[in-house]
Amino acid sequence: MRVHFHGAAGEVTGSLHEVEAAGGRLLLDCGMIQGSPEAERRNSEPFPFEPAAIDALVISHAHIDHIGRVPLLVKRGFAGPIYAQQATADLMPIMLLDAASISEGDAERFNRHRRAGEPEHQPLYTRDDVHAAMARVQPLPYDTRTTIQPGVEIAFREAGHILGSASVEIWADGRKLVFSGDLGPKGTPILRDPANIDRADLVLMESTYGDRLHRDRAETIRELGDILDAAWKEGGNVLIPAFAVGRSQELLYWFARHWDEWGLSRWRIFLDSPMAAKVVGVYDRHAELFDEDARRVWQDKPNPFRLPNLHFTQARDESMAINRIERGAIVIAGSGMANAGRILHHFRHRLDRRQTHVVFVGYQAEGTLGRRLVDGAKWVRIHGFDVRVSAQRHTVGGLSAHTDQRGLMAWYGAIAGGDGVAHPPLALVHGEDKAREALAGEIGEHFAVQATLARPGMTLEV
Structure with missing residues (x-):
């Protein structure tokens, strides 16, 4: 061989x-x-x-x-x-x-x-x-x-x-x-x-x-909760580039698990990815592959994929409408490395605002926009426009x-x-x-x- x-x-x-x-x-x-x-x-x-x-x-x-x-x-x-x-x-x-x-x-x-x-x-x-x-x-x-x-x-x-x-x-x-x-x-x-x-x-x-070595997962989850709390107090939105398979579903899991603790009922949560919405359907069909903790969360908490304030945005117009929301929106959108997809539209509208919080929850490869942002870029080019980066950036490595x-x-x-x-x-x-x-x-x-x-x-x- x-x-x-x-x-x-x-x-x-x-x-x-x-x-x-x-x-x-x-x-x-x-x-x-x-x-x-x-x-x-x-x-x-x-x-x-x-x-x-x-x-x-x-x-x-x-x-x-x-x-x-x-x-x-x-x-x-x-x-x-x-x-x-x-x-x-x-x-x-x-x-x-x-x-x-x-x-x-x-x-x-x-x-x-x-x-x-x-x-x-x-x-x-x-x-x-x-x-x-x-x-x-x-x-x-x-x-x-x-x-x-x-x-x-x-x-x-x-x-x-x-x-x-x-x-x-x-x-x-x-x-x-x-x-x-x-x-x-x-x-x-x-x-x-x-x-x-x-x-x-x-x-x-x-x-x-x-x-x-990754950070302790419990410490990472506390950090995620702190980021959401800070963003709420500062009157901003939270933008999360996330892969349609894996990270998007895990984030919804943590939102369900900490629903009351993080005061998530006050937010509007958007899964702005038609692909991620379809992936949720596959997860539903393969619940036999879930671990025991997940099965308990599904029984005892709000269903992570059916949170009462969760919006699945399918059409392009629905996605664009999110950018009119000045505060209180959590937007999970692809792509995970910010090199394509709907997250770019949200970045173009929100990166220049100090009250915007951008949370990176996955690997950012060399040459991607996500990597440039993680490395501290002050300006980035999106859809032919130069955008100043004033948003607060967080790399939450424990969710890898x-x-x-x-x-x-x-x-x-x-x-x-x-x-x-x-x-x-x-x-x-x-x-x-x-x-x-x-x-x-x-x-x-x-x-x-x-x-x-x-x-x-x-x-x-x-």
């Missing part, structure tokens, strides 16, 4: 790993590259393999940096099955149709204003391409070992990152490969904790927060959907190696070099394992 690294190898987005096994070839993820405009232009480049030669695609979870190029893969010749956990299979069309709509809209706007002689811009893929890709998806449950091609078996294990997220075990050629996918912290609301895996001959592990250095080491440390070794060989993916190098150093010291920092074009033998 051989692993070829193509994407999310030295960066956080664009997950794409190729596995040669049992005479065939499969892919782990096929994600979109996110960040700067230059980085995102790489999405349209040819794949570093022939798509028609790939026998199967295995998806770890439904975030766009793990699935965003799946329709493009099919469009360019991939004709095999796509395997995903059942909830992931339900989330994929929501995420991908939204991505296609954005790509089609961007192409239409460019072509409407292109200069004479400029070539016509084509979308990365269309909604028809998404439907063609989804026809190839075969849902699988957790904890079921399944033959996906002769001599190759896989199983999905709970990863605790978002609904349906999975670590993937692959058995082939007498060896076992484990791909962590994205791992969530223990105790994440709504979701069950990541499952331990017993053994492996090679582990591919994410390293997004390999260089840091990714586990931290301690959690990564604990998950890896529970895996025994094959052939009598204490721990298996390890390749670090899905992380910037600073994070990977720090994590590799800690793993070397604690487990006497020299972790490989995967690079595009690198191959490892299992």
Whole structure:
């Protein structure tokens, strides 16, 4: 068995790993590259393999940096099955149709204003391409070992990152490969904790927060409550860029749990994301995947997805109307890294006001507007306008959907190696070099394992 690294190898987005096994070839993820405009232009480049030669695609979870190029893969010749956990299979069309709509809209706007002689811009893929890709998806449950091609078996294990997220075990050629996918912290609301895996001959592990420890979750929740209280007293609004899957639902969970304590009945709460509203429906259909704490909250508190002052804004006009509210609005809107979506309209109208509070609850990749704001930018450009940043900014790291250095080491440390070794060989993916190098150093010291920092074009033998 051989692993070829193509994407999310030295960066956080664009997950794409190729596995040669049992005479065939499969892919782990096929994600979109996110960040700067230059980085995102790489999405349209040819794949570093022939798509028609790939026998199967295995998806770890439904975030766009793990699935965003799946329709493009099919469009360019991939004709095999796509395997995903059942909830992931339900989330994929929501995420991908939204991505296609954005790509089609961007192409239409460019072509409407292109200069004479400029070539016509084509979308990365269309909604028809998404439907063609989804026809190839075969849902699988957790904890079921399944033959996906002769001599190759896989199983999905709970990863605790978002609904349906999975670590993937692959058995082939007498060896076992484990791909962590994205791992969530223990105790994440709504979701069950990541499952331990017993053994492996090679582990591919994410390293997004390999260089840091998250704040205590209880302390983080107190901070969130304090931010809301300060914003109310100052007469402002709260803007929260949030991923449609995961962070948006967790925020609503905490609002329900602290409904009385935080005085949330005085606010108007907007989930300004048609996609997030659809995702809520998927959560409702997969309540069997919730942890025990979530089930108790659903029984004893206001339903997080049906709070009495929660508004799901679908139409563009409804979203624009929010900007006429001068105070008392909490707006959760995509995208999570503020590089697209409705949050940009709210930023354009509100960033120049001191009483506005902007709360970042997820990872902000290099090159994104979110990262520039977190790093303290005084001016930003939005929709062609220069906007002064006077708003108060808060980074609430304890709500991350990714586990931290301690959690990564604990998950890896529970895996025994094959052939009598204490721990298996390890390749670090899905992380910037600073994070990977720090994590590799800690793993070397604690487990006497020299972790490989995967690079595009690198191959490892299992």
